[in-house]
Amino acid sequence: MVHLSDLKGIGPAAVDKLKQLNIESVLDLLFHLPLRYEDKTRITPLDRVQAFQRTLVEGEITKSFVVQGKRPILVCEVADEQGVIQLKFFNFYYSQKIKMCAGKRIRAYGEVNQGLHGPEMIHPEFWLEQAIPPLNERLTAVYPKSEGLQQKRLQNAVQQALGLLIDGRLNVSELLPEEWLQKARLPDLQTALEVVHQPPPDVDMQALMTGQHPSQQRLKIEEMVSHFLALQAIREQRQQHRATPLCLSINQKQQFLARLPFTLTAAQKRVLNEISMDLAKTCPMQRLIQGDVGSGKTAVAAGAIEHALAAGKQAVFMAPTSILAEQHRLTLAEFFPHENMAFLSGRLKTAERREQLDKIADSAAVIIGTHALFQDDVVYRDLALVIIDEQHRFGVHQRLSLKAKGADHNNSLPHSLIMTATPIPRTLAQVAYANLDVSVIDELPPNRQSINTTLLDNKKMPQLAERIEAACQRGEQAYWVCTLVEESEHLRAKAAENTFEELKDWFPGLKIGLVHGRLKDDEKTAVMADFKAGNIQLLVATTVIEVGVDVPNATLMVIENAERLGLSQLHQLRGRVGRGTRQSHCVLMYQAPLSQNAQTRLSTMRDTNDGFEIAKTDLKLRGPGEILGTRQKGAMEFRLVNVETDKDLFKQARELAEFMQKNHPEQCHALIHRWQRQAATLAKV
Numbered sequence: 001m002v003h004l005s006d007l008k009g010i011g012p013a014a015v016d017k018l019k020q021l022n023i024e025s026v027l028d029l030l031f032h033l034p035l036r037y038e039d040k041t042r043i044t045p046l047d048r049v050q051a052f053q054r055t056l057v058e059g060e061i062t063k064s065f066v067v068q069g070k071r072p073i074l075v076c077e078v079a080d081e082q083g084v085i086q087l088k089f090f091n092f093y094y095s096q097k098i099k100m101c102a103g104k105r106i107r108a109y110g111e112v113n114q115g116l117h118g119p120e121m122i123h124p125e126f127w128l129e130q131a132i133p134p135l136n137e138r139l140t141a142v143y144p145k146s147e148g149l150q151q152k153r154l155q156n157a158v159q160q161a162l163g164l165l166i167d168g169r170l171n172v173s174e175l176l177p178e179e180w181l182q183k184a185r186l187p188d189l190q191t192a193l194e195v196v197h198q199p200p201p202d203v204d205m206q207a208l209m210t211g212q213h214p215s216q217q218r219l220k221i222e223e224m225v226s227h228f229l230a231l232q233a234i235r236e237q238r239q240q241h242r243a244t245p246l247c248l249s250i251n252q253k254q255q256f257l258a259r260l261p262f263t264l265t266a267a268q269k270r271v272l273n274e275i276s277m278d279l280a281k282t283c284p285m286q287r288l289i290q291g292d293v294g295s296g297k298t299a300v301a302a303g304a305i306e307h308a309l310a311a312g313k314q315a316v317f318m319a320p321t322s323i324l325a326e327q328h329r330l331t332l333a334e335f336f337p338h339e340n341m342a343f344l345s346g347r348l349k350t351a352e353r354r355e356q357l358d359k360i361a362d363s364a365a366v367i368i369g370t371h372a373l374f375q376d377d378v379v380y381r382d383l384a385l386v387i388i389d390e391q392h393r394f395g396v397h398q399r400l401s402l403k404a405k406g407a408d409h410n411n412s413l414p415h416s417l418i419m420t421a422t423p424i425p426r427t428l429a430q431v432a433y434a435n436l437d438v439s440v441i442d443e444l445p446p447n448r449q450s451i452n453t454t455l456l457d458n459k460k461m462p463q464l465a466e467r468i469e470a471a472c473q474r475g476e477q478a479y480w481v482c483t484l485v486e487e488s489e490h491l492r493a494k495a496a497e498n499t500f501e502e503l504k505d506w507f508p509g510l511k512i513g514l515v516h517g518r519l520k521d522d523e524k525t526a527v528m529a530d531f532k533a534g535n536i537q538l539l540v541a542t543t544v545i546e547v548g549v550d551v552p553n554a555t556l557m558v559i560e561n562a563e564r565l566g567l568s569q570l571h572q573l574r575g576r577v578g579r580g581t582r583q584s585h586c587v588l589m590y591q592a593p594l595s596q597n598a599q600t601r602l603s604t605m606r607d608t609n610d611g612f613e614i615a616k617t618d619l620k621l622r623g624p625g626e627i628l629g630t631r632q633k634g635a636m637e638f639r640l641v642n643v644e645t646d647k648d649l650f651k652q653a654r655e656l657a658e659f660m661q662k663n664h665p666e667q668c669h670a671l672i673h674r675w676q677r678q679a680a681t682l683a684k685v
């Protein structure tokens with residue numbers, strides 16, 4: 001086996017630099033695809049050079065002179081039979097000027113600009129006289145590189161790797177079925193690698209530059225197939241476990257529905273039915289509920305919990321923040337007034353924690369909490385259902401350890417239901433959640449009015465005062481969100497306190513509250529309870545309230561410096577209003593001038609309330625990794641695939657994954673391992 005350090009020019013320092021690029025083996029090097037290509041295979045006559053194109057030219061120096069000024073410029077005029085070009089150098093040495101004298105032959109490579117005196121190149125790469133090399137036979141690949149690693153060295157290393165592949169010393173087997181490749185008119189692996197790293201001069205450059213060349217597509221499809229196979233493997237692994245079937249009789253279901261303070265929407269009913277069908281099975285449910293902010297996921301989750309309770313089993317409901325966990329506790333207590341509940345968050349005092357742990361191990365039926373529910377000393381009596389209100393805040397590992405807790409000697413696992421509020425565009429959902437069944441709540445509860453969003457320059461703050469007072473006079477409530485970028489929670493809390501003091505001066509007649517991350521859990525709970533009860537009219541908050549807070553009487557939200565937040569965070573925050581039947585408003589304050597990106601974010605928020613639209617724009621602006629946050633980070637980190645621009649390949653890849661499972665199962669495992677750096681982690685899932 002050849003190691004990176006066996007390659008010429010790759011010492012321990014370069015090995016470290018390559019690691020930063022996720023390159024840890026010679027094979028990784030071959031899968032490190034070029035950023036762009038340089039064509040040094042042909043010389044362009046000087047009358048045919050085009051502005052903005054990187055071009056190779058050659059001719060005789062006719063003149064060379066220095067233009068004096070603040071920064072002297074060395075200018076070389078070069079001519080061939082057809083035309084003239086100027087080569088310009090700043091920061092040159094005088095020895096260079098002497099070398100570049102009239103009469104010498106020169107070849108140069110660089111981007112052509114249209115200068116005052118015709119075409120010019122600034123700081124081109126150049127060769128003089130005898131040093132002019134033969135023309136390249138292939139295009140030159142230019143790679144993404146890490147700091148301190150020279151492009152030449154990287155190019156050289158890839159060329160060596162390719163050489164090893166071509167002369168058979170590096171064995172990289174073809175894992176895609178030949179018959180499929182032929183049908184899809186895609187090249188085999190070796191050909192694809194040769195083309196992407198050393199394109200022949202007649203290659204379709206346009207396709208190559210845009211990532212559409214069959215050789216690039218083939219490599220991307222291979223990576224996607226491996227992703228689908230890996231997720232499928234996880235799914236199958238889970239399905240091999242048993243789960244306790246949880247069934248509700250029609251009568252029990254009706255009683256549950258009658259207990260709810262509202263009638264479920266058609267979408268809620270449909271999703272609850274899908275869940276019921278899963279829960280009745282003897283293998284664990286693996287379902288994701290996707291529903292926009294305020295679509296009523298909690299009631300559906302309660303429906304799932306009812307199944308566990310009817311079977312005398314325990315259900316866990318986990319939230320990403322303590323505020324939200326607390327709120328779910330209150331909501332679920334309304335839905336299940338007679339059930340024994342336990343609550344666990346990281347900040348319980350020792351005695352309280354002990355008490356809750358005892359309950360969890362014994363009498364509790366519904367257990368609510370934060371990630372504290374994962375800790376090793378939490379022992380469940382008989383866990384049959386895990387609900388995770390994910391909001392994209394949990395890593396895959398945390399979820400696993402909770403699931404593992406339900407496993408008993410019968411090799412059984414609890415059913416799992418993941419809820420997410422950030423609507424993910426379909427294409428991304430299909431990729432990220434390929435191992436889950438997905439239910440979508442695509443309808444809001446009746447009589448919701450869309451939130452009216454306005455943008456307001458920070459300077460025009462006084463205009464707001466009237467609106468806040470008017471809303472409060474109508475008996476409605478308002479949020480004032482401070483979006484502070486300070487590093488420490490302490491500074492963020494301090495700044496929110498300052499805003500709180502200022503607002504108290506502005507609105508002496510209003511009851512104002514403050515909530516931020518530095519408050520103790522019980523203090524936060526008390527403030528939120530006061531707000532919910534209407535004792536606080538204006539709540540000053542940091543973004544701790546971003547997820548899940550549900551106070552339908554709040555109809556106005558002011559977000560300070562909204563330009564600092566990403567789209568999905570803004571959408572989550574705004575979703576705290578518009579939860580009742582009254583018209584709600586959101587005012588996005590901003591500090592001018594806005595960057596182009598911030599302008600797009602804010603105007604998107606102003607123009608739409610549709611979470612899916614917002615998610616689409618978000619995906620364009622930020623890319624999938626950011627949107628998914630920590631969730632399945634590893635699983636979504638593609639080497640070659642760009643989830644947005646390569647989405648057209650997904651269908652083909654999915655079909656190929658199915659084809660391979662059926663006809664070439666022996667190759668599937670190898671393929672997963674080739675591409676999934678995190679294969680080991682995934683295998684544990």
Ligand SMILES: Nc1ncnc2c1ncn2[C@@H]1O[C@H](COP(=O)(O)OP(=O)(O)OP(=O)(O)O)[C@@H](O)[C@H]1O
Nearest residue numbers: 262263264265293294295296297298299421445548
């Ligand atoms: N079918 C319904 N009819 C009327 N009101 C409903 C219905 N379903 C839920 N609600 C109410 O709508 C509000 C939002 O519900 P819920 O908190 O479950 O939303 P969610 O989907 O969890 O939203 P978020 O992601 O923002 O937390 C709550 O006040 C809830 O009582």
